[in-house]
Amino acid sequence: MSVLRIDGTSPECVEQVIRQLEDIGNIRRFSVFSQDIPQRYSDVPGFYITEDGERYENNSSYRLILECAESERAVWIEQAASGDEETETNGTVEILQILGVRMDYSRIAAERTILNENAQVEHNLNFIIRQKQTDDGPDDLSNEKLMKVMMKFDRPYDKWKTKEMLRMFGRIEPLRGLGGEEAEIYYFRTPFDTKQELPHCATNNVLTLHKRLEGADVETIHKLVQQIAEEHRAEITTRIYEKTPQ
Numbered sequence: 001m002s003v004l005r006i007d008g009t010s011p012e013c014v015e016q017v018i019r020q021l022e023d024i025g026n027i028r029r030f031s032v033f034s035q036d037i038p039q040r041y042s043d044v045p046g047f048y049i050t051e052d053g054e055r056y057e058n059n060s061s062y063r064l065i066l067e068c069a070e071s072e073r074a075v076w077i078e079q080a081a082s083g084d085e086e087t088e089t090n091g092t093v094e095i096l097q098i099l100g101v102r103m104d105y106s107r108i109a110a111e112r113t114i115l116n117e118n119a120q121v122e123h124n125l126n127f128i129i130r131q132k133q134t135d136d137g138p139d140d141l142s143n144e145k146l147m148k149v150m151m152k153f154d155r156p157y158d159k160w161k162t163k164e165m166l167r168m169f170g171r172i173e174p175l176r177g178l179g180g181e182e183a184e185i186y187y188f189r190t191p192f193d194t195k196q197e198l199p200h201c202a203t204n205n206v207l208t209l210h211k212r213l214e215g216a217d218v219e220t221i222h223k224l225v226q227q228i229a230e231e232h233r234a235e236i237t238t239r240i241y242e243k244t245p246q
Contacts, residue, residue: 001072001073001074002072002073002074003073003074003075003076004020004023004024004073004074004075004076005044005046005060005062005075005076005078006020006075006076006077006078007046007048007058007060007078008078008079009079009091010079010090010091010092010094011091013064013077013078013079013091013095014091014094014095014098017075017077017095017098017099018098018160020075021098021099021156021157021160022157023073024066024068024073024075024099024156024157025068025069025070025071025155025156025157026068026069026070026099026100026121026154026155026156027066027067027068027069027075027099027101027119027121028067028068028069028118028119029066029067029116029117029118029119030064030065030066030067030096030101030114030116030119031064031065031113031114031115031116032063032064032065032092032108032111032113032114033062033063033064033065033112033113034063034089034108034109034111034112034113035112035113036112036113037061037062037063041061041062041065041076042061042062043059043060043061044059044060044061044062044076045057045058045059046058046059046060060078061078062076062077062078063077063078063079063092064076064077064079064092064095065077066099077095079091079092089108089109090198092108093105093108093196093198094198094201096108097197097198097201098156098160098201099121099156100121100122100123100156100159101119101120101121102120102121102122102192102193103116103120104196105196106196121156122192122203123152123153123154123155123156123158123159124150124151124152124153124159124190124203125150125151125152125153125159125162125163125203125205125234126148126149126150126151126175126187126188126190126203126204126205127148127149127166127172127175127204127205127206127207128141128145128147128148128149128175128187128205128206128207129145129146129147129148129149129169129207129209129221129225130144130145130146130206130207130208130209131144131146131208131209131213131214132144132208132209139178141178141179141183141206145241146209146218146221146240146241147218147221147222147225147238147239147240147241148187148238148239148241149225149236149237149238150188150236150237150238151229151234151235151236152234152235152236153232153233153234153235154233158232158233158234159232159234161232162228162229162232162234165228166207166225166228169207169209169210169213169221169224170207170208170209170210170213171207171208171210172205172206172207172208173199173205173206173208174197174199174202174204174205174206175187175188175202175204175205175206176194176202176204177199178206181195184204187204188203188204190203190204209221218240219240222238222240225238226238
């Protein structure tokens with residue numbers, strides 16, 4: 001089995017995982033070592049090349065170990081100590097959420113070692129598309145909503161790239177922040193718990209269209225969203241809301 005080693009602090013490792021998402025794909029199992037890193041993953045020798053071409057030897061200890069489901073590859077992720085234990089913990093949670101892992105994320109901070117032999121992954125992306133009436137007015141999702149979209153992906157890379165493309169349409173933010181848990185339940189009956197999701201990893205969202213799309217036809221936006229879903233092999237379900245007469 002080949003090994004992809006990702007070195008650096010937690011924020012650096014998160015960025016590298018995002019860049020490697022297509023190659024990593026789905027994972028079948030993972031291990032988290034908050035303390036007592038096994039000898040196999042501890043103080044592993046390696047080197048890096050500076051921009052000036054200088055070679056430096058360095059040893060790394062790996063706290064998060066992934067085993068890929070679609071290839072004979074393991075991913076060892078360092079998350080080197082940055083003096084902030086909470087940052088390291090959040091980095092692990094963020095990486096696992098980007099990869100679509102479903103679990104009780106509070107375990108990351110509470111347990112010294114986690115060995116998950118059967119990772120449960122889901123790659124869902126749901127959102128309400130809305131046209132904000134005024135920038136400084138109160139949020140009124142019931143009157144501003146144009147369309148409901150539910151997407152389901154096979155791989156984390158496709159979900160991540162789809163979300164990047166949708167940002168060209170406007171601002172994406174968690175639905176929970178606008179309407180609370182009640183809004184999530186009302187619009188999307190997600191078959192897994194979303195309470196512990198980080199904001200930029202949220203399953204249920206609101207997409208507020210840019211002002212330049214104010215005059216865009218809803219059917220046109222609908223077709224563009226469907227094209228993005230098709231490009232990234234998503235199962236998609238949509239509903240266009242009828243405008244309430246003023």
